[in-house]
Amino acid sequence: MDIESPDKLIELLDRHAYLADEGLATAVFLALKMGRPLFLEGEAGVGKTELAKTLAALLDAPLIRLQCYEGLDAAQALYDWDFARQLLHLKAAEAAGITDVSRLEGEIYDRRFLIARPLLKAVETQPSVLLVDEIDRADDEFEAFLLEVLSDFTISIPELGTVRATTPPVVVVTSNRTREVHDALKRRCLYHWLEHPSFDREVAILLRRLPDCTETLAAQVARAAARLRQADLVKPPGVAETLDWTEALLTLGAKELDPGLAAATLGAALKYREDVASVLGNGLLSHG
Numbered sequence: 345m346d347i348e349s350p351d352k353l354i355e356l357l358d359r360h361a362y363l364a365d366e367g368l369a370t371a372v373f374l375a376l377k378m379g380r381p382l383f384l385e386g387e388a389g390v391g392k393t394e395l396a397k398t399l400a401a402l403l404d405a406p407l408i409r410l411q412c413y414e415g416l417d418a419a420q421a422l423y424d425w426d427f428a429r430q431l432l433h434l435k436a437a438e439a440a441g442i443t444d445v446s447r448l449e450g451e452i453y454d455r456r457f458l459i460a461r462p463l464l465k466a467v468e469t470q471p472s473v474l475l476v477d478e479i480d481r482a483d484d485e486f487e488a489f490l491l492e493v494l495s496d497f498t499i500s501i502p503e504l505g506t507v508r509a510t511t512p513p514v515v516v517v518t519s520n521r522t523r524e525v526h527d528a529l530k531r532r533c534l535y536h537w538l539e540h541p542s543f544d545r546e547v548a549i550l551l552r553r554l555p556d557c558t559e560t561l562a563a564q565v566a567r568a569a570a571r572l573r574q575a576d577l578v579k580p581p582g583v584a585e586t587l588d589w590t591e592a593l594l595t596l597g598a599k600e601l602d603p604g605l606a607a608a609t610l611g612a613a614l615k616y617r618e619d620v621a622s623v624l625g626n627g628l629l630s631h632g
Contacts, residue, residue, distance in 0.1 A: 371536035381515035386538035389582015410462035412482035453503035564601035
């Protein structure tokens with residue numbers, strides 16, 4: 345797809361119900377044009393993962409997601425051999441009287457016994473969008489390993505050879521900044537810090553994503569969410585939580601947000617007992 349400008353990208357993202365500001369659209373546009381990974385950092389729930397999903401839909405490409413976590417290693421991200429199927433193949437060969445060891449070794453390391461994990465899938469699939477989600481949760485060792493893959497998009501499989509992407513995937517790397525990601529990884533990417541949306545943009549997002557929501561309710565929820573983000577909370581609500589909160593209110597038939605209803609549905613926006621207690625105790629829902 346030929347996207348000629350950031351403004352055009354804003355328009356295309358909007359068609360998929362993702363409202364991007366000029367800064368984010370420019371970063372995405374440059375990443376697409378320059379063929380560089382996009383490193384998105386920001387608070388949880390501001391729309392980093394959703395952007396990757398939307399890009400996949402916009403580009404009509406499969407989204408391949410690598411969810412990072414502590415202890416993730418290269419084998420879990422690259423590929424694995426299907427030992428159960430390999431064993432079955434050996435037993436079938438034995439039953440058929442095949443005893444040629446070289447032939448059997450060649451057969452069990454055939455591509456059909458290889459299980460592609462996210463990184464290999466992304467290299468083999470053109471086009472594709474690779475989401476490396478929450479890289480800050482992975483160990484330093486995995487982050488270092490990822491540098492090589494993001495640099496040349498080639499994966500070496502000793503038994504089969506090298507797999508190289510003819511068209512590199514569009515890569516989105518996200519971080520909630522629970523720890524600092526090394527500069528070496530950031531240097532290979534275009535960087536953008538994703539802020540919580542402005543009041544007007546958040547209202548627009550609510551109306552765009554939840555067509556049954558009234559402008560009054562959207563404005564009240566956005567205003568309340570902005571107030572909660574200014575409070576000293578363990579986890580302030582992101583856009584995802586604001587959407588959940590509004591959807592919960594709509595499920596209850598709400599047209600406007602009153603303090604009682606807000607308190608009753610607060611669990612859609614806040615996920616920590618301490619935060620709920622602080623908000624209710626300080627009367628943060630009673631300001632309209």
